Amino acid sequence: xxxxxxxxxxxxxxxxxxxxxxxxxxxxxxxxxxxxxxxxxxxxxxxxxxxxxxxxxxxxxxxxxxxxxxxxxxxxxxxxxxxxxxxxxxxxxxxxxxxxxxxxxxxxxxxxxxxxxxxxxxxxxxxxxxxxxxxxxxxxxxxxxxxxxxxxxxxxxxxxxxxxxxxxxxxxxxxxxxxxxxxxxxxxxxxxxxxxxxxxxxxxxxxxxxxxxx
Amino acid sequence: xxxxxxxxxxxxxxxxxxxxxxxxxxxxxxxxxxxxxxxxxxxxxxxxxxxxxxxxxxxxxxxxxxxxxxxxxxxxxxxxxxxxxxxxxxxxxxxxxxxxxxxxxxxxxxxxxxxxxxxxxxxxxxxxxxxxxxxxxxxxxxxxxxxxxxxxxxxxxxxxxxxxxxxxxxx
Numbered sequence: 001x002x003x004x005x006x007x008x009x010x011x012x013x014x015x016x017x018x019x020x021x022x023x024x025x026x027x028x029x030x031x032x033x034x035x036x037x038x039x040x041x042x043x044x045x046x047x048x049x050x051x052x053x054x055x056x057x058x059x060x061x062x063x064x065x066x067x068x069x070x071x072x073x074x075x076x077x078x079x080x081x082x083x084x085x086x087x088x089x090x091x092x093x094x095x096x097x098x099x100x101x102x103x104x105x106x107x108x109x110x111x112x113x114x115x116x117x118x119x120x121x122x123x124x125x126x127x128x129x130x131x132x133x134x135x136x137x138x139x140x141x142x143x144x145x146x147x148x149x150x151x152x153x154x155x156x157x158x159x160x161x162x163x164x165x166x167x168x169x170x171x172x173x174x175x176x177x178x179x180x181x182x183x184x185x186x187x188x189x190x191x192x193x194x195x196x197x198x199x200x201x202x203x204x205x206x207x208x209x210x211x212x213x214x
Numbered sequence: 215x216x217x218x219x220x221x222x223x224x225x226x227x228x229x230x231x232x233x234x235x236x237x238x239x240x241x242x243x244x245x246x247x248x249x250x251x252x253x254x255x256x257x258x259x260x261x262x263x264x265x266x267x268x269x270x271x272x273x274x275x276x277x278x279x280x281x282x283x284x285x286x287x288x289x290x291x292x293x294x295x296x297x298x299x300x301x302x303x304x305x306x307x308x309x310x311x312x313x314x315x316x317x318x319x320x321x322x323x324x325x326x327x328x329x330x331x332x333x334x335x336x337x338x339x340x341x342x343x344x345x346x347x348x349x350x351x352x353x354x355x356x357x358x359x360x361x362x363x364x365x366x367x368x369x370x371x372x373x374x375x376x377x378x379x380x381x382x383x384x385x
Contacts (some may be wrong), residue, residue, distance in 0.1 A: 016221030
């Protein structure tokens with residue numbers, strides 16, 4: 001086909017584009033993924049037995065808040081990386097703020113704890129399970145994010161995959177917080193972060209292939 | 215582009231027209247061998263159209279379109295590479311523009327040299343192209359060193375006379 005004809009047909013049936021289309025698509029992908037993750041969490045692990053009491057403790061909200069805020073900020077970074085020639089910007093630094101806050105609290109808690117308690121604070125009772133569970137629960141949002149982003153126009157696929165994975169991992173961790181009954185900041189800082197990092201690694205590895213668009 | 219996002223066909227069409235000219239110039243210089251630059255122009259126009267929602271209205275339009283053009287170019291290079299079997303061909307494709315220049319220069323050189331007597335041509339090739347010393351060339355052709363020098367000099371001078379001096383340089 002001649003280029004002129006192509007231009008003619010492209011501009012012929014031109015539908016207006018609603019503002020916010022990029023953010024909406026990413027929210028849809030992540031939202032559907034998070035829904036699937038919730039189903040996985042409920043069917044596989046179930047809610048923690050003491051959820052009603054836990055909702056009244058700051059520790060639950062710290063866990064949920066750390067993961068959910070990180071996920072929210074990274075979703076913002078992802079809407080930027082899904083566009084051509086847009087850099088992650090300051091938002092990428094902001095996305096690290098919840099981790100910084102949790103890490104600070106973890107260090108304070110550890111330094112002030114009696115030495116015989118430190119091991120328990122770090123390892124909890126589920127450290128060998130936690131990152132893997134977050135990895136599994138984080139995969140559905142990653143699938144949603146990949147679907148959303150490859151329909152847009154990312155031009156730097158590795159960072160886009162990394163951020164998609166980090167965001168999905170954070171959402172997975174936020175959902176896992178409803179099943180997990182660990183209560184220490186050092187545990188959260190290490191094992192939740194590791195779980196999110198695992199999903200981010202999957203995203204970065206798969207991203208440069210799966211995010212290719214034609 | 216803003217008008218295009220709002221669904222106004224006229225200005226959008228003018229934008230694509232103008233963009234296709236810029237893309238043609240962009241790909242003409244960078245297009246990998248075996249790929250039609252016009253195909254890339256069209257692919258990019260289609261991508262610009264179908265993914266126009268990713269244009270951020272606060273962003274320069276050219277930066278956005280250029281990033282898509284560059285992505286399409288990289289994609290074409292990646293696909294081209296996947297079709298090649300041997301790594302040597304891969305390297306070849308990468309350096310094809312430079313390789314083509316060298317091949318063209320070699321062809322020109324052969325054509326010009328064909329006009330010289332056989333002996334002089336061999337001497338010039340040995341001394342100036344292959345890089346033998348005057349001594350080695352003299353041994354090879356059973357001549358004295360000074361005879362080699364004289365023959366090479368005369369050969370180059372006659373070429374220089376014919377081709378405006380360009381062939382005589384490099385003494």
